[in-house]
Amino acid sequence: MLIIEELKVEVGDKEILKNVNLHVPAGETHILFGPNGSGKTSLMMTIMGFSGYKVTRGKITFKGEDITYMPIHERAKLGIGVLFQRPPTINGLSTRRMVEICAGKKSVNIDELSKKLRFDEFLERDVNHNLSGGEIKRSELLQLSAQQPDLLLLDEPESGVDLESIALLGDSINTLLNRGIKRPALCHNSITSLTPKSALVITHTGHILDYITADKGQVLYKGQLRCSRNAREILKWIREYGYEDCVECVL
Amino acid sequence: MSKNELNLSEYSNLAEEHSYVESLESIHGSDAKEFIRVGIDTDNSSRSATFIQKDSSIIHCSKSLDGVEITGIAKALEQYSWLNDYLWKLIPHDKDEITRALNVKPDQGGYFIGIKKGVKAQKPLQTCLHIAKEKFSQKVHNIVVVEEDAELHIIAGCSTSDHLNSGLHIGVSEFYVKKGATLKYTMIHDWGENVYVRPKTAVHVEENGVFISNYISLKPVGSIVANPITTLEKGATARINSILVAGKGTYMDMGSIVQLNGAGARAEIISRAIVAGGTIISRGHLMGNEAGVKGHLECKGLILKDGLLHAIPELSGHTPGVEMSHEAAVGKIDKREIEYLMARGLDEQEAISTIVRGFLNVEIEGLPADLAARIDEAVKETEKDMM
Numbered sequence: 001m002l003i004i005e006e007l008k009v010e011v012g013d014k015e016i017l018k019n020v021n022l023h024v025p026a027g028e029t030h031i032l033f034g035p036n037g038s039g040k041t042s043l044m045m046t047i048m049g050f051s052g053y054k055v056t057r058g059k060i061t062f063k064g065e066d067i068t069y070m071p072i073h074e075r076a077k078l079g080i081g082v083l084f085q086r087p088p089t090i091n092g093l094s095t096r097r098m099v100e101i102c103a104g105k106k107s108v109n110i111d112e113l114s115k116k117l118r119f120d121e122f123l124e125r126d127v128n129h130n131l132s133g134g135e136i137k138r139s140e141l142l143q144l145s146a147q148q149p150d151l152l153l154l155d156e157p158e159s160g161v162d163l164e165s166i167a168l169l170g171d172s173i174n175t176l177l178n179r180g181i182k183r184p185a186l187c188h189n190s191i192t193s194l195t196p197k198s199a200l201v202i203t204h205t206g207h208i209l210d211y212i213t214a215d216k217g218q219v220l221y222k223g224q225l226r227c228s229r230n231a232r233e234i235l236k237w238i239r240e241y242g243y244e245d246c247v248e249c250v251l
Numbered sequence: 252m253s254k255n256e257l258n259l260s261e262y263s264n265l266a267e268e269h270s271y272v273e274s275l276e277s278i279h280g281s282d283a284k285e286f287i288r289v290g291i292d293t294d295n296s297s298r299s300a301t302f303i304q305k306d307s308s309i310i311h312c313s314k315s316l317d318g319v320e321i322t323g324i325a326k327a328l329e330q331y332s333w334l335n336d337y338l339w340k341l342i343p344h345d346k347d348e349i350t351r352a353l354n355v356k357p358d359q360g361g362y363f364i365g366i367k368k369g370v371k372a373q374k375p376l377q378t379c380l381h382i383a384k385e386k387f388s389q390k391v392h393n394i395v396v397v398e399e400d401a402e403l404h405i406i407a408g409c410s411t412s413d414h415l416n417s418g419l420h421i422g423v424s425e426f427y428v429k430k431g432a433t434l435k436y437t438m439i440h441d442w443g444e445n446v447y448v449r450p451k452t453a454v455h456v457e458e459n460g461v462f463i464s465n466y467i468s469l470k471p472v473g474s475i476v477a478n479p480i481t482t483l484e485k486g487a488t489a490r491i492n493s494i495l496v497a498g499k500g501t502y503m504d505m506g507s508i509v510q511l512n513g514a515g516a517r518a519e520i521i522s523r524a525i526v527a528g529g530t531i532i533s534r535g536h537l538m539g540n541e542a543g544v545k546g547h548l549e550c551k552g553l554i555l556k557d558g559l560l561h562a563i564p565e566l567s568g569h570t571p572g573v574e575m576s577h578e579a580a581v582g583k584i585d586k587r588e589i590e591y592l593m594a595r596g597l598d599e600q601e602a603i604s605t606i607v608r609g610f611l612n613v614e615i616e617g618l619p620a621d622l623a624a625r626i627d628e629a630v631k632e633t634e635k636d637m638m
Contacts, residue, residue, distance in 0.1 A: 050590050072593035073602075082594050088587045092609030101605070102595045126609070147595060 007058035018223035034220035081149030102146040133160020170211020254502035262388035266306035289408025318370035327363035341453035361391030375404040404435040417445035442472035452479035466493040485513030497529030506534025514543035526558040542572030
């Protein structure tokens, strides 16, 4: 689904990503660990094509297409979607209208979707205006549920979310990824027809791992991916020994 | 000559008479189109009264609600001697060359609108002042009296004929909002590239009265200078919103002055200005003259194409115990917002116009749905010219 080869990225004049190689196969969820400032968010912004992230070397391929220099909206149309950590407020644009924009030509039942995400009371509010941490995540998930991308980039989905809401959040992410959904017994056929989506998830605390299933974990350290193995195992190592010692193990 | 100056002698005082139209539905063709653009509904049943003046002729004046009075100003002054108590009382007749030009027997035009004590008009009343004759100087004197505890919404459209190249509109408007009364005044203006506009407006709001003003000008205007003055007594409220777009050739110097003269008076001035080649001087002045008053001024501007956007927010307090604040911002569209929308599938142009439309989307209370939809349509149309 997503292949990143020898990626080098500068922000301003500073080299943030030195040499990143990454492969997220179709249907897999990968977790990206790393200390603050290691370049996790920069990697996501680069995959989506945001300005200010200059690719100086390497290549990003999505669904077999070279997207390294593709405009943002074309990447979105091709099937990449981002859950932003701190999205901007857009004054005068209601969340309902924003969800319609995300849906594009697809028809979605916005009221039903937002009820499920407990976001219905905020639908008429301007996008991200005066929302709490958890409400912002639910707004982002609502938008992505309408957008239905094939690859989801989730930037710290659990940050600023209280414990009570994190279960709902995890559930919603699973639904969005077509993973671990409970379905009535009558719908056997539809279960097999739903192929899981791919995802790359940034997490600091690892809390989200209690709610979603990860196929693999990787550690981004000083601009390079240093470790690739079971996500829970990595989390254990980091908790026990810290990032520095954790990446030592592969050196 | 610079656009803030005006030469009155360039314009003519004479225009041919236009014939009276009995029924609004029978207005057709370009007139109807031009009226509709500024909020006039040709279906009488959705409005409580209608007044239309073309050049200097009143071509329609009717009402469907008892307790509402609507008449040409000249006729009203003949009919009601007490109206003299309201004439030139809020604005001195010798204030400047414009008031002096208007201080003749007011036979040129304008309206008197009155609503009786306690009458609450459910449907808005509509007025339209239209210029059709080239180089004509339209002079009006308007008086609105909202008696105690009454409520009225006036939709005031101003427009010019499509073929008109240049013209002048000068006017004096004196609004009286009595104790506990509410006046909403929504103005939609569509002037023209070489039309000069110099309105002088003053509003007096008595105890616990409410004055809400909405001003919308999206189309080109040669030059408009308007600084209405609102005076608030004890417990009175004013909310003044404006939405201004200045394309190439447009010069606007706009902004309200609100005097908070009694304890508990509240004022809010909100403006959204977009410069796309023209000039906007966006003013606002809150004057706190008595303890226990509150006011907020918000003036936000976007510059899409070279021009000038000059925000001049002013606050003046004359006594302890006044609370006033302002917020002014002039800038460009935030790149983060554009890219956020692009990440949801919009291309750059679509993202920019979505943000611009949002920027102009100021909550205007009590706007009839048809008018809200029409304004939204106009914003969309205007967007094309701005980009």
